Structure formats: structure tokens, C-alpha cells
Amino acid sequence: MSIPDATVEPRRIQLASEPPLVVGDLRIVPMLRRIAHADGREELVEPRVMQVLVALLKADGGVVSRDDLLESCWNGTIVGEDAIERVVGRIRRLAERFEGFRLETVTKVGYRLLSRAAPAAAAAGPSIVVLPFLNMSDDPQQTYFSDGMTEDVITDLSKVSALSVLARTTSFSLRDSSGAVPELAQRLGVSHVLEGSVRKAGGRVRVTAQLIDGATGAHLWAERYDRAVSDIFTLQDELSCAIVEALRLHLLPEERHAIEQRGTHHPVAYELYLLARRYYMNAGDFGELRQLEAIERLCRRAVTLDPDYAQAWSLIAAAQTALLCHLNLPADSGLEAIEHALALDPDQAEPHAIKARFLLVDGQTEAARREVDIALRLDRESPLVRSAAGRFFYVQREFAAAIPHLEFATAASDIWAAEGGLLLSSYCALGDAAGMRAAAQRVLTRAERWLERDYVSLSAIGCAVGALTVLGKVDRARALIERGLLIDPDNSRMRYNFACGLSACVGDYEMAIDLLEPVLANCAAGLIRHIASDPDLDPIREHPRFMAMVSAATTRLSLSPDDAEQSS
Numbered sequence: 001m002s003i004p005d006a007t008v009e010p011r012r013i014q015l016a017s018e019p020p021l022v023v024g025d026l027r028i029v030p031m032l033r034r035i036a037h038a039d040g041r042e043e044l045v046e047p048r049v050m051q052v053l054v055a056l057l058k059a060d061g062g063v064v065s066r067d068d069l070l071e072s073c074w075n076g077t078i079v080g081e082d083a084i085e086r087v088v089g090r091i092r093r094l095a096e097r098f099e100g101f102r103l104e105t106v107t108k109v110g111y112r113l114l115s116r117a118a119p120a121a122a123a124a125g126p127s128i129v130v131l132p133f134l135n136m137s138d139d140p141q142q143t144y145f146s147d148g149m150t151e152d153v154i155t156d157l158s159k160v161s162a163l164s165v166l167a168r169t170t171s172f173s174l175r176d177s178s179g180a181v182p183e184l185a186q187r188l189g190v191s192h193v194l195e196g197s198v199r200k201a202g203g204r205v206r207v208t209a210q211l212i213d214g215a216t217g218a219h220l221w222a223e224r225y226d227r228a229v230s231d232i233f234t235l236q237d238e239l240s241c242a243i244v245e246a247l248r249l250h251l252l253p254e255e256r257h258a259i260e261q262r263g264t265h266h267p268v269a270y271e272l273y274l275l276a277r278r279y280y281m282n283a284g285d286f287g288e289l290r291q292l293e294a295i296e297r298l299c300r301r302a303v304t305l306d307p308d309y310a311q312a313w314s315l316i317a318a319a320q321t322a323l324l325c326h327l328n329l330p331a332d333s334g335l336e337a338i339e340h341a342l343a344l345d346p347d348q349a350e351p352h353a354i355k356a357r358f359l360l361v362d363g364q365t366e367a368a369r370r371e372v373d374i375a376l377r378l379d380r381e382s383p384l385v386r387s388a389a390g391r392f393f394y395v396q397r398e399f400a401a402a403i404p405h406l407e408f409a410t411a412a413s414d415i416w417a418a419e420g421g422l423l424l425s426s427y428c429a430l431g432d433a434a435g436m437r438a439a440a441q442r443v444l445t446r447a448e449r450w451l452e453r454d455y456v457s458l459s460a461i462g463c464a465v466g467a468l469t470v471l472g473k474v475d476r477a478r479a480l481i482e483r484g485l486l487i488d489p490d491n492s493r494m495r496y497n498f499a500c501g502l503s504a505c506v507g508d509y510e511m512a513i514d515l516l517e518p519v520l521a522n523c524a525a526g527l528i529r530h531i532a533s534d535p536d537l538d539p540i541r542e543h544p545r546f547m548a549m550v551s552a553a554t555t556r557l558s559l560s561p562d563d564a565e566q567s568s
Contacts, residue, residue, distance in 0.1 A: 013051040013072050020189045021057055026100035030054050031187050032173060033411075037098055040380060044407035046438045048073060049090045056091070056103070056113040065110035086434035097400075126247050127164035127190040130154050132175045133207070134197040144278035145271065146198035147172075149207065149236070152262075153194070156240035159258045162249045166190060167381040169412045185214025192220075194243065205229050209239060211246050221246035230267050263345075264312075269305040272298045273312045280315060281383065281412075295319040310344035313337050314351045318384065321358050325526060334358060349379035353388035360392055361526035368392055383412035387419050395533045399426040403435075410442065420446060421463050421497065424470060428504060429535035440470035456487050462497030469501035477501060492519045496527075500536035509540050513549070520549045525557050 018030035025038040033050045036042040045053070051073040056064055066084055070077065088111060092103050102114045130153050135146040151168055158165045166188060177184060181193050196209035204226065211221040223242060227235045240259050244251050251259075264270050276298035279291065296319040302312040320334030335358060341351040356371035372392045375385045390405035406423040420443035427435035444467035450460040461484045468477035481498050488494070495515045503512040519527070531537060531550065540546045 012075065013054050015047060015050055015054070017183070017187065018054055019187050021054070023057065024100040026098055028053070028057070029188070032170060035094065035098065037100070040376075041098070041404070042380075042408070043094070043097070043404040044411050045090070045094070046435065048434075049087050049094075052087050053091055053094070053113075056111060057101075059112065061112060061114065063106050063110045063112045068110065083434075090432070090434060125162055125164065126192060126249065127166070128157065128192040128194055128247075129166040129174070129185075129188050129190045130157065130171050131177075131193065131195045132172055133195075133209075136197045136199040136206075137201055142198075142200050144275050145200050145205075147278060148270075148274035149196075149198050152236055153196075153240060153243075156236065156259045157243065159255050160244055160249060160251065161255065163244070163247065164190075169381055169383070169408070173411070181212050181217045182215060190214055192247065200229065203229055205232060205235070207235060207239065209243070211243060229271075232267050232270065233262055233265055236262075264302075264306045264309040266302075266306040266309070269302040269309055269312065272302040272305075273309065273315065276302070276312075276315055280318060289323070292319045292323050308344055310341050310348055310351075313341035313344065314348060314354065317341055317351060317354045321354050321361075324524075325357065325361055347378060349375045349382050350384050352378065353382070353385040356392060357388050360395055361529070363525070363529055365396070383409045386412070390419060390422060394422050394426060395530060397429070397533050397535070399429045399535070402426050403430075410446075421466050424466060425500070425504070425534070425536050428470070436470055440467040443467040444471065458484055458488055458491045458494040459497075461487075462494040465498050466501040469505035474506055477506075490518070492523065492527075495519050500534065503539050504536040507539070509543060512540060513543060513545050516546070517549060520553045523553060525559055528553055528557065528559060 013030075015030040015033065020030070021028045027036045027038075028034070028050075029036070030050055033044050033047060034042060035045065052069060055069060055072045064072075069084060074083075088103065088105075095101050095103050104112050104114055106112060130150060133146045133150045133153075135143040137145075150171065154165060154168050154171060157163055170188070174184070185191070185193055191214045193212045193214055194209060195212065196207060199206040205228075207225045209223055210219055212218070213220050221242070223239075225235050225239065237260055241251065241256070262270075264273070276295045279298070280295050296316055299312040299316045299319070303309050303316070306312070314337075317334045317337035317340075320337055324334060334354065338351050338355045338358065341348060342355070345351075352371045353375035356368045356375065359365075359368035359371060369392065372389050375382075376389055379385055386405045387409040390402045390409060393399070393402035393405065403423065403426050406419050406426065409419045410423060420439060424436060424439040424443055427439050443463055447460045447464035447467065450457055451464070454460070461480050465477045465480050465484075468474070468480070484491070484494050484498070496519055499512040499515040499519075502508040502515070528550070537546075
């Protein structure tokens with residue numbers, strides 16, 4: 001005798017304590033809000049979407065009623081039917097994209113997923129997550145150095161074929177995590193956890209590290225290294241090899257050689273690069289002239305000390321390409337630095353990503369697509385690579401393809417609001433109201449955080465305005481517009497961001513066009529190509545004033561009609 005479907009009892013879903021799940025070729029990590037396919041595709045989803053997905057998966061094919069979802073995912077809060085429908089619609093789109101499950105509506109009862117989820121299987125061999133090393137220096141600004149050490153340990157251990165290492169983005173997302181190590185290891189599906197600290201002062205560096213058994217929480221190995229900063233590379237080699245030995249793994253000769261190969265063996269150049277990279281990851285691509293120029297100066301000094309430092313050349317290229325995209329500078333547009341970095345190390349992913357961005361601005365779409373493909377194949381875990389991929393698909397108006405890359409890039413850094421703005425716009429173009437509002441709140445939070453550090457950051461003001469218009473906080477948006485225009489009425493990127501928000505969300509088309517008029521009168525060709533694809537400007541494309549402005553800019557720049565075909 002068959003038993004009819006029954007609804008399951010609700011249990012509140014706490015993402016931080018949910019273990020990973022496997023659904024066919026999909027691995028779902030609730031605490032990171034990540035869905036990853038075996039073929040390399042992945043997506044970060046909103047917390048509420050992940051909560052509902054986990055609730056449905058844990059029902060194991062059983063029906064989950066709307067009331068149960070409200071209890072387990074909204075903590076019993078009463079919300080409108082449209083709130084649940086938006087989340088369910090998002091899960092349906094995930095099911096279509098990944099094909100690992102199917103969402104079924106049981107009329108007047110609830111929902112169920114036609115798939116069977118199981119706890120993620122432990123890796124066949126040892127696996128490890130490297131938690132961000134703590135900065136124990138008296139100067140909190142030295143965090144860039146401890147983060148650099150963390151990244152280098154992750155890179156070194158990733159070269160060991162017998163060891164599975166969680167990616168940098170996962171590691172740094174755990175910076176403020178708390179709780180027992182066994183619980184963390186279980187949630188992440190790893191057998192070991194590495195934690196440590198760095199203290200740098202007076203020309204010396206002290207590094208401590210502890211390897212912890214993920215099942216028991218027992219310390220398997222611990223060591224302290226106290227060296228001159230000039231010996232930092234020897235210290236890193238010894239640390240990585242000691243971890244491998246503590247895990248009782250056999251290090252192949254070629255793996256030991258790979259660990260010993262570093263981008264530079266000049267300690268001062270290395271430290272300059274770490275500082276510049278930290279600056280870029282946390283702020284550089286906001287497009288602020290002083291920030292981008294500082295990054296370039298730091299790396300120029302690094303390559304003066306070591307002309308063969310490929311990573312430093314790559315970061316020079318990143319800063320120069322950002323200057324080109326946002327400020328129409330410099331004359332060489334970063335191409336020389338890109339080619340120099342690739343000549344030194346063609347297997348670096350980031351120079352390929354930077355080159356893709358340069359080619360895209362230059363109108364070479366297919367060449368840019370090839371570079372994006374190469375960069376993603378070489379390193380899908382690089383935020384810079386994922387940012388470039390997201391920007392590429394955005395400009396091609398392939399918004400569904402852009403979203404997972406932009407979600408990844410924004411999640412990888414506390415303050416990448418520029419990518420957050422593109423993410424917001426992508427959700428808006430797809431008509432995903434829930435995704436749009438969630439992205440807007442994240443963009444606003446990060447822009448406000450940046451404004452706490454720099455009250456007159458015009459790029460942050462521009463991003464905040466876009467988010468506020470989406471959230472319906474128009475008065476606050478107009479107040480920020482007024483502030484920004486008082487600070488610097490000639491800032492083209494800020495004016496452009498203001499215009500996008502007013503056009504797409506407020507419907508103040510005349511003010512949007514007023515803001516764009518001086519921008520189009522002085523812009524470079526790259527902006528005309530971007531305008532042609534920007535969905536935020538779709539409402540004003542047929543406006544006579546806007547059409548005339550685009551036509552005048554196209555003539556001034558001697559562009560072909562194809563360069564602005566969607567703008568007029």
C-alpha cells in the first residue's frame with residue numbers, strides 16, 4: 001500500500017550550521033551560499049534563496065508547505081505571497097540552469113524538489129582549508145602582509161597533487177568565523193584546518209601556524225618561525241613543506257620545485273606588490289585617480305627592483321586599464337604592461353582577463369571573448385578574472401551569464417561596489433525584483449562603508465545613488481547627487497552613474513540627459529560602446545536630445561554607426 005505525500009515538519013534553517021549537500025553533479029555549500037557544478041559552473045545566491053533551497057532539499061522529496069517555509073526560512077514572520085513567489089521563481093531559474101533538480105508546485109499544498117540530496121562525501125584524500133592568518137603586528141595596516149602570507153600558503157599547498165585545498169575566496173570568507181573547528185570542518189567538508197598569525201616589526205617577521213584535525217579538533221602540528229623579512233621566501237618554503245610532512249603526504253620533486261618558484265625573490269618588491277594588490281582588491285577599481293596612480297607607483301617601484309616580476313606588471317596593467325575605462329587615461333592604455341606580463345608568464349590568468357577588458361573597450365569583442373575563456377580556464381577563483389568575465393557578458397547584454405561572475409567578484413572583496421552596480425543593473429534588466437533589491441542593499445552597504453573611510457569618494461557616492469534609486473529612497477539619492485556635484489561637477493563617471501539611476505529607476509529623463517551631456521561631449525570611444533549596451537539607459541534611447549548627443553560624440557570620435565547602433 002502506498003503512502004500519500006505528507007508535509008514535513010519545519011525546522012529553522014541556519015545557513016552557518018548546514019553541511020554541504022550533493023545533488024547529482026551539484027555541490028551546494030549553504031554557509032557560503034554557493035552552488036557549484038562538476039563542469040566548473042557556479043553561482044552565489046541570496047541568503048533567503050539558499051535557505052528555501054536547503055529546506056526543500058532536506059525534505060528529501062517531501063512536500064514543504066508555504067507555512068513551513070515561512071517558519072523555517074522567515075523565522076515565522078508573515079510576508080506576502082509575492083515574497084515567496086520571488087524566491088521560488090529564483091529557484092526555478094537555478095533548476096533550469098543547473099539541471100540537477102526540478103521544482104514542483106503541489107497545488108494548494110506547497111512545493112517539493114524532485115531530487116535526492118545527501119551530505120557531501122568526504123574527499124578521497126586529505127583536504128584542508130587555510131583560515132586567514134591573523135595580523136598580530138602593532139600596526140593594523142599590516143593586514144595586507146598577513147593576507148599575502150595566507151594567499152601564498154594556499155597557492156603552495158594547491159600545488160600538492162595528493163591534497164585538496166579550498167579556494168582563496170572560501171578561506172577569506174571565513175575571516176570572522178567562530179565556533180569549534182570540527183563544526184567548521186564538517187560544514188566545509190574538509191579533513192584539516194590550518195590557522196596562524198603573522199607579526200611583522202623592526203625588519204623581522206614571526207609566523208606561527210597550527211594544523212588541526214577537522215574531526216577531533218586536536219592539534220596535529222604547530223610551529224613558530226622567527227626570521228628577518230629578507231628571509232621571507234625561505235620561511236614560506238619551510239612552512240609549506242612542514243605542513244605537507246605533517247599531513248604525511250609524499251611531496252613529488254616537481255611539486256617541491258613548483259613550491260619554491262615564486263614571482264620574485266626580492267623581498268622589498270614582494271612587499272610593495274602585496275601592498276598594491278591589497279589596495280586594488282579593496283578599492284582600486286572604484287576608478288579614483290589617486291588610488292589607481294598609487295597602485296601603479298607601488299608596482300613600478302617593484303619592477304624597478306625586479307624587472308621580471310610578472311605579477312607586478314600584471315597589476316600595473318590592471319591599474320592602467322581601469323584608468324582607461326573610467327578616466328580615459330593613459331596614452332598607452334595598459335597594453336604594454338599587459339604584453340610584458342604575459343611574455344614573462346603566459347600562464348597567469350589575470351593578464352588575460354585584463355587584456356580582455358582592454359580589447360572590449362577597444363571594440364574587439366571576439367578577441368576579448370577568447371581572452372576571457374583563457375583566463376577562466378587558468379583560474380576561476382581569481383576575483384579579477386571573474387570581474388572581467390562579468391563585465392564582458394554584461395556589455396554583451398548576456399545578463400544571466402554575467403550575474404554569477406559578478407556575484408563571485410563582489411563576494412570576494414568587502415568593497416567592490418563597481419561590480420555590485422553592474423550586478424544590480426543585470427538583475428534589473430532580467431526583471432528579477434528580488435535579486436535587484438538584494439544587490440542594491442549590498443551595493444549600498446558597501447558604498448556607505450567606503451564613505452565612512454572617505455567622505456568625498458565620488459565613485460562610492462555614485463554607487464550609493466544607484467542603489468538608493470532601486471530601493472525607492474529617492475530623496476536620499478537626490479541629496480547625494482547634490483553633494484557629489486558640489487564636490488566635483490566635472491567627474492564623468494559619477495555623473496554617468498547618477499544618470500543611470502535616474503533613467504532606470506526614477507524616470508527623471510531630463511535630469512539624466514542633463515548629467516550625461518558634458519560626459520558625452522568629452523568621452524572616449526570606449527564609453528560610447530558601453531552606452532550602447534547599458535540597459536539602464538534603455539528608457540532614454542529614443543529621446544531626441546540623447547540621440548543627438550550620441551550622434552555628435554560618434555561623429556567627433558570618427559566611429560562607425562555599429563559602435564552606437566543600440567544607443568540611438
